[in-house]
Amino acid sequence: xxxxxxxxxxxxxxxxxxxxxxxxxxxxxxxxxxxxxxxxxxxxxxxxxxxxxxxxxxxxxxxxxxxxxxxxxxxxxxxxxxxxxxxxxxxxxxxxxxxxxxxxxxxxxxxxxxxxxxxxxxxxxxxxxxxxxxxxxxxxxxxxxxxxxxxxxxxxxxxxxxxxxxxxxxxxxxxxxxxxxxxxxxxxxxxxxxxxxxxxxxxxxxxxxxxxxxxxxxxxxxxxxxxxxxxxxxxxxxxxxxxxxxxxxxxxxxx
Amino acid sequence: xxxxxxxxxxxxxxxxxxxxxxxxxxxxxxxxxxxxxxxxxxxxxxxxxxxxxxxxxxxxxxxxxxxxxxxxxxxxxxxxxxxxxxxxxxxxxxxxxxxxxxxxxxxxxxxxxxxxxxxxxxxxxxxxxxxxxxxxxxxxxxxxxxxxxxxxxxxxxxxxxxxxxxxxxxxxxxxxxxxxxxxxxxxxxxxxxxxxxxxxxxxxxxxxxxxxxxxxxxxxxxxxxxxxxxxxxxxxxxxxxxxxxxxxxxxxxxxxxxxxxxxxx
Numbered sequence: 001x002x003x004x005x006x007x008x009x010x011x012x013x014x015x016x017x018x019x020x021x022x023x024x025x026x027x028x029x030x031x032x033x034x035x036x037x038x039x040x041x042x043x044x045x046x047x048x049x050x051x052x053x054x055x056x057x058x059x060x061x062x063x064x065x066x067x068x069x070x071x072x073x074x075x076x077x078x079x080x081x082x083x084x085x086x087x088x089x090x091x092x093x094x095x096x097x098x099x100x101x102x103x104x105x106x107x108x109x110x111x112x113x114x115x116x117x118x119x120x121x122x123x124x125x126x127x128x129x130x131x132x133x134x135x136x137x138x139x140x141x142x143x144x145x146x147x148x149x150x151x152x153x154x155x156x157x158x159x160x161x162x163x164x165x166x167x168x169x170x171x172x173x174x175x176x177x178x179x180x181x182x183x184x185x186x187x188x189x190x191x192x193x194x195x196x197x198x199x200x201x202x203x204x205x206x207x208x209x210x211x212x213x214x215x216x217x218x219x220x221x222x223x224x225x226x227x228x229x230x231x232x233x234x235x236x237x238x239x240x241x242x243x244x245x246x247x248x249x250x251x252x253x254x255x
Numbered sequence: 256x257x258x259x260x261x262x263x264x265x266x267x268x269x270x271x272x273x274x275x276x277x278x279x280x281x282x283x284x285x286x287x288x289x290x291x292x293x294x295x296x297x298x299x300x301x302x303x304x305x306x307x308x309x310x311x312x313x314x315x316x317x318x319x320x321x322x323x324x325x326x327x328x329x330x331x332x333x334x335x336x337x338x339x340x341x342x343x344x345x346x347x348x349x350x351x352x353x354x355x356x357x358x359x360x361x362x363x364x365x366x367x368x369x370x371x372x373x374x375x376x377x378x379x380x381x382x383x384x385x386x387x388x389x390x391x392x393x394x395x396x397x398x399x400x401x402x403x404x405x406x407x408x409x410x411x412x413x414x415x416x417x418x419x420x421x422x423x424x425x426x427x428x429x430x431x432x433x434x435x436x437x438x439x440x441x442x443x444x445x446x447x448x449x450x451x452x453x454x455x456x457x458x459x460x461x462x463x464x465x466x467x468x469x470x471x472x473x474x475x476x477x478x479x480x481x482x483x484x485x486x487x488x489x490x491x492x493x494x495x496x497x498x499x500x501x502x503x504x505x506x507x508x509x510x511x512x513x514x515x516x517x518x519x520x
Contacts, residue, residue, distance in 0.1 A: 144332050145332075146327050146329050146332035146333045147332060147333065147335065149303075149306075149308055149325070149327065149333075150325070150327065150333050152307075152308055153306050153307075153308065153323070153324065153325045154324070154346065154347035154396065155322065155347075156346070156347065156349060157349065157350070160349050164335075164346070164349075165335070168335070168337040169337075171337075245336055245337040245338075245376060246336065247336055247376070247378040
């Protein structure tokens with residue numbers, strides 16, 4: 001309980017300060033939190049169609065983009081990580097592609113896919129695949145020699161080598177990559193919704209801003225923050241379970 | 256007794272460094288052979304070529320059996336931390352039906368006295384226990400030949416004695432053919448039915464000695480046995496302990512002649 005208080009005191013304090021300042025200033029650009037929450041409530045709770053029509057599609061896009069990128073990144077990363085030659089060929093290309101800011105490719109994807117879901121997915125996937133891919137390569141390379149030798153001596157089948165040795169050995173790094181990718185997915189989801197679409201949190205945000213409805217704009221920003229926080233917390237919980245096998249440093253010293 | 260392993264004129268060269276220079280020897284079925292040699296003499300390369308991890312530059316290795324298992328020195332890296340002890344022992348048995356896999360792993364864990372630790376993670380066990388898990392894994396695989404690379408070099412002396420006796424017991428009970436690579440002279444004499452003494456880099460066979468000790472051995476009485484002490488000194492002399500400047504080749508040739516009555520080819 002004290003830990004909970006410790007973690008949230010500063011946060012709650014800032015909200016209170018903002019609330020008071022918002023009241024005092026009475027500035028239309030910076031509404032107090034109470035107004036933002038009311039706007040959010042009116043917007044998404046009292047009008048469920050708004051929620052299902054904008055928030056849900058955004059989250060679906062974000063998650064599908066992230067999952068696609070995750071599957072591509074992990075499978076390609078494990079292959080490249082276990083083959084020095086493949087990495088020699090592909091390495092410079094990967095570094096080059098990763099250096100391109102994904103938003104710069106939005107026009108290209110608009111040309112390729114037209115406006116809509118596929119263009120948005122392409123933007124998210126292209127933008128977030130790199131942390132997973134490069135971390136998977138790193139993780140796959142980190143399988144230590146003794147485990148490689150052990151697997152070779154026992155002549156285990158190929159699927160067991162990949163799924164039973166390389167994947168678990170790489171999984172701590174893969175999760176690190178997935179976490180970075182997840183927060184990037186949120187960013188790119190918003191960016192991809194700023195152009196050529198009329199649904200999604202990003203487009204609502206733009207619309208609110210165009211209509212000078214700053215309270216709603218703030219509500220959208222807060223919603224994105226809550227979404228990012230929630231997704232990250234959920235992923236951390238999954239990670240803790242999936243990596244529960246990792247020796248905790250204290251136990252290791254004991255052994 | 257039939258031969259389980261035949262090594263003929265085995266040689267290996269890394270770049271222009273010759274690690275092994277033409278080794279020939281055999282291991283008979285059911286035998287425990289120790290390979291002893293100075294540190295860095297190419298013992299590990301020998302083990303890697305026999306186990307098929309490295310293709311030798313020349314010569315032949317033929318194993319009369321379907322498969323072999325290796326117990327490495329570094330048990331903490333050889334075991335998989337994401338698997339339970341049971342899972343680790345089952346690791347090489349994936350092609351078997353689940354029930355049989357289970358049964359074999361449980362049995363092998365009993366053999367090494369770890370029946371109660373099946374559900375633990377390897378890193379929750381002491382070093383000696385981890386190495387016992389690695390031994391159980393190798394035994395569960397039912398290898399034609401069990402290779403061990405400095406298997407007890409990373410545990411304390413007390414644990415080392417326990418593990419040596421455990422190895423002698425399980426190989427007697429299950430008639431396993433074992434090849435142990437070690438740099439420890441005492442260990443080679445205590446464990447072996449036969450000792451292959453290697454010279455320094457590149458590794459060459461200096462002597463092939465029968466161990467004139469009974470199969471039943473005991474850490475206290477065997478180690479004070481006259482035959483044990485004598486053989487230990489002989490191996491130490493062969494390994495040139497304390498005489499680093501001598502010409503190993505010439506000296507070994509002379510030594511081989513003087514030892515000819517105990518040397519079996």
